[in-house]
Amino acid sequence: MFTGIVEELGDIVAVEPLADAARLTIRGKLVTSDARHGDSIAVNGVCLTVVDVVDGDSFTTDVMGETLKRSSIGTLDQGAKVNLERAAAVDSRLGGHIVQGHVDGTGVIVSRDPQENWEVVRVSVPDGLARYIVEKGSITIDGISLTVSGIGAETEGEPGHLDWLEVSLIPTTRELTTLGSAPVGTTVNLEVDIIAKYVERLMQRG
Template sequence: MFTGIVEELGEIVATEQLADAARLTIRGKLVTSDAGHGDSIAVNGVCLTVVDVVDGDSFTVDVMAETLNRSSIGALVEGSRVNLERAAALDSRLGGHLVQGHVDGTGTVLSRTPSENWEIVRISLPDAIARYVVEKGSITVDGVSLTVSGLGIADDAAADGNRDWFEVSLIPTTLALTVLGTAPVGTTVNLEVDVIAKYVERLAQRG
């Protein structure tokens, strides 16, 4: 379980394609400082398991085919920057919201509108998860816990086929310390909706 508060910007230092998976080596001095085999680290919002620690500042993870197909992890190459967060400790503050690290779908950055103190980013929203997203609710974008500041439906579908969109407002800290700060229009991002909404829907169906 995570909170969506990015601890560190890491970097992909090596990739290895396996038969039905990929092995990534990721540099992140802070999150590696107390990491061990079997620990969970969120990489751009995807919960991955540490296989080995390398040179004290990097770790390796194996990514199965399903994760590669359902997230943007498969597009990472050597030199890619990534958001990193260690699993939440029970005695820590919940700064964001409850994040599982299980990607529900991907969206595309549609536009960026800068302001004096923040930037509004519009992202396409897959039809399959649109019903779980509400204005002022929480959503995780590439592992970052954010508040939905706007929702809408475009006249035409985006390049990824989605018509629904949502907006988030990024403060200077988020712009400076996460990959969202420099993600250009057209970037594919990982999305995880608030799991509580899915539980409520399931309960309502069975009621």
């Protein structure tokens, strides 16, 4: 489990294609400092398992084909910046919200609206996720715990139809995460609030 509070920006050192998979080498001095084989580290919001620690500041991880297809991890090249977070410790504060590191889908940054002290970023919402997204609710974008500041649809559709969501980035988020500099057109990983999915499941059974 994670909290969506990014600990550091890492770098993709190498990408090794495998049969229906890929092995990534990722540099992140902080998250690697106490990493061991089998530990979980969220990379752009995707929970990945440490295979080896390299030179004390990097780790390797294997990404299976399903993850490559369902997330933006498969589009990363050598030199790309990534958001990194170690698994939450049971004795630490939950600074964000409950994040599993299981990507529900991907969206695309469709606009950026910089203000004096913050920036509003609009992201497209894929079919099937709209019902889990509410204004002022939680959303994870590329591993970052954020509050949904706005929702909307470009055209009239069915009740509850949703084309986009907006989040507002404070200076710290802009400076310390990939979302701060990601251009319009960038594909991002989305994970909705797990509580919403549990509530839906319970209502269906009731």
